[in-house]
Amino acid sequence: MLDLTLALLDDYLAGFGAESTGLVYHHRLNGPRGLDALASPEEVAAGTVRGREMRWGYGSGIQDCALENGQLLYALCDAYDATGDERLAQIARRIWRGMKLIGSVSPYPGFVPRGPHPDGRSYYRNSSRDQHATYVYALWRWHRSPLAGDDDRAFIARFLGAFARRMERNDWQVMVEDESEIAHVGFSWKQRAVPGAISLLGSLAAVREATGDDRWRRLWEQYSREDDGFRWELLRPEQASQLRPLTLYWNQFGMDLASLSRILGHSEQGRRAREFAVAAARESMTRNVFSPDHWRRLDWADEWDQERTEAAVQRFGLSLDEPATVLDLFAAFDPEQWHADDRQTRSVSGKLLFGIPTVAFHLALLSEDPELVDQVAPHVRRMVEVMLEHGEVYDSGENFSRSAVLGLHLVALQDAR
Numbered sequence: 001m002l003d004l005t006l007a008l009l010d011d012y013l014a015g016f017g018a019e020s021t022g023l024v025y026h027h028r029l030n031g032p033r034g035l036d037a038l039a040s041p042e043e044v045a046a047g048t049v050r051g052r053e054m055r056w057g058y059g060s061g062i063q064d065c066a067l068e069n070g071q072l073l074y075a076l077c078d079a080y081d082a083t084g085d086e087r088l089a090q091i092a093r094r095i096w097r098g099m100k101l102i103g104s105v106s107p108y109p110g111f112v113p114r115g116p117h118p119d120g121r122s123y124y125r126n127s128s129r130d131q132h133a134t135y136v137y138a139l140w141r142w143h144r145s146p147l148a149g150d151d152d153r154a155f156i157a158r159f160l161g162a163f164a165r166r167m168e169r170n171d172w173q174v175m176v177e178d179e180s181e182i183a184h185v186g187f188s189w190k191q192r193a194v195p196g197a198i199s200l201l202g203s204l205a206a207v208r209e210a211t212g213d214d215r216w217r218r219l220w221e222q223y224s225r226e227d228d229g230f231r232w233e234l235l236r237p238e239q240a241s242q243l244r245p246l247t248l249y250w251n252q253f254g255m256d257l258a259s260l261s262r263i264l265g266h267s268e269q270g271r272r273a274r275e276f277a278v279a280a281a282r283e284s285m286t287r288n289v290f291s292p293d294h295w296r297r298l299d300w301a302d303e304w305d306q307e308r309t310e311a312a313v314q315r316f317g318l319s320l321d322e323p324a325t326v327l328d329l330f331a332a333f334d335p336e337q338w339h340a341d342d343r344q345t346r347s348v349s350g351k352l353l354f355g356i357p358t359v360a361f362h363l364a365l366l367s368e369d370p371e372l373v374d375q376v377a378p379h380v381r382r383m384v385e386v387m388l389e390h391g392e393v394y395d396s397g398e399n400f401s402r403s404a405v406l407g408l409h410l411v412a413l414q415d416a417r
Contacts, residue, residue: 001414004384005079005407006087011388012404013091016397018118022098023069025118026397027061037395038062041122044115055176056184057124062115066102066131067252068401069095070138074255075408077145082415088408089147096142096152102135103159110162111177125177128185130252132174133199136163137255140206153210160207164216172200190223194243195253197231202256205263224269235272240279245292248299248351250284251359251402254366277367284360285372288323289352300351312348326357330379333357335390350399358383358402365409373413380406 015031016024027037039049039060047055057063076092079085105116105123112135115123139156142148148156167189170179174186189199200223208216224232233239243250257277264270287294290313301309310320316332318324329352337349361380364372384407387400394400 001381001384001407002079002083002085002411004381004388005404005411006085008384008388008391008404008407009091011391012397012400013094015391016400017094020118021101021116021120022094022096023065023101023116023118024072024095024098024397024401025061026064026068028395028397029118031395035118038117041117041119044117044122044124047124047126055124055126056128057114057126060114060124062117062122063124064131064398065098065115066112066127066135066138068397069098069102070134071252071255071405072401072408073099073138074141075405075412077141077147078412079408079415080147081145082412092145092147096147099135099138099142100152100155103139103155106177108166108177108179110159110164110166112163113177127174127176127183129174129187129189129195129199130185130249132163133203134252134255136160136203136206137259140210140259143210157211161211161213164204164207164211167203168219192230192234194234194239197234198253198256198260201231202260205260209263232269232272235276237272237275237279240276240283243280243283245294245296246284246287246359247296248355248359251362251366254281254363258366258368274367277363278369278372281360281363281367281369281372284326284363285375286325289326289329289356290318290320290322290324295356300348300356312344313352315345316349316353326360327379329353330357330382335386338390338393350394350396354383354386354399355402358399358406361406362402362409365406365413368413373410377410377414380410383407 012024015028018025018029025038029035029037031037043049047053049057049059073092073095076088076095080088080092101116101120102112106113112127112132113123113125114127114131139160143153143156172189174183176183189196204216204220208220257273261270261273261277264273289295301312313320318332333349333353338346340346361376364376383403387403391400
């Protein structure tokens with residue numbers, strides 16, 4: 001599995017990586033358009049994508065640098081710790097170089113931008129929860145890695161301290177760069193719901209460990225106790241059934257739970273985080289994806305009506321009237337679908353049949369539950385093999401990135417056993 005995953009990483013870096021920044025991007029850069037596959041620095045400065053206002057950069061190709069590189073660095077650290085393979089170390093150091101740039105490019109301390117562009121300067125100033133939280137956990141994970149040097153750990157402590165002060169100043173809402181308004185998907189992490197509880201407890205735990213600042217320990221304890229510990233009540237395993245709907249991006253919360261459980265260790269709260277992570281992963285594996293109450297349909301079917309959506313899934317031998325789990329979806333996947341002339345076939349295959357299963361598989365691997373890991377392992381291997389064989393026709397980095405991340409986590413877990 002290690003050699004397969006390393007081969008995929010080589011393809012990923014060659015196709016989507018920019019040596020100038022060390023980062024991998026959401027659009028393929030070694031295709032016929034080269035850097036023109038990304039929004040230009042002029043568009044980024046104007047907050048537009050392809051002539052339309054898009055202040056958070058969706059479609060620009062630089063919109064998810066912190067998210068995708070953060071998930072990759074986290075997984076690289078896990079795989080390196082398990083194997084000690086120097087090839088993984090080299091890739092991890094490259095991605096860390098890019099991650100450090102993400103946290104240095106803005107003049108506003110503690111802000112996580114969307115970008116930067118391979119020019120090393122241009123970025124979108126309206127960010128989100130997923131960029132900030134994933135960046136925090138990736139920095140925390142590198143801080144724990146034997147690959148990190150003293151200068152790296154000093155940078156991480158400075159950045160995470162600035163991040164926490166910025167969030168505290170804004171009542172734990174993610175704001176745009178200059179703090180003039182709430183960012184896109186910048187909801188309050190103090191909300192009385194599972195995403196808020198996970199975000200607040202997980203990020204503060206990471207900050208307090210990496211900074212060693214007692215201030216953040218006291219604040220973490222305060223929020224843990226608040227209103228009879230309601231945040232921890234939300235994280236009871238039986239509450240996982242109330243998570244509705246899951247989305248194509250819910251795997252980001254798996255990083256919160258994995259980090260929280262590792263930081264808290266064998267404490268009662270650490271056990272609670274691990275049990276909730278397992279319960280959430282099981283929910284994602286067993287729910288009916290075609291029920292809008294269970295999984296968000298917008299992620300793969302846009303705003304299509306029922307008739308158009310039914311027609312879209314029927315071409316894969318599926319029906320909205322017949323329940324389907326992520327395993328049923330992936331069983332209906334055929335890589336030849338990515339070679340189809342019809343754009344809708346390629347899109348639905350990529351987002352529904354391949355993309356949605358990556359969410360559940362990622363949650364399962366991050367939970368480290370042996371039964372779940374064994375269940376998803378052959379499917380993760382197939383994903384890596386599919387990308388190695390057919391990835392040259394895949395121009396969007398999301399599934400390429402996720403396949404590499406899943407492969408790395410599987411390497412770590414199998415080697416640890």
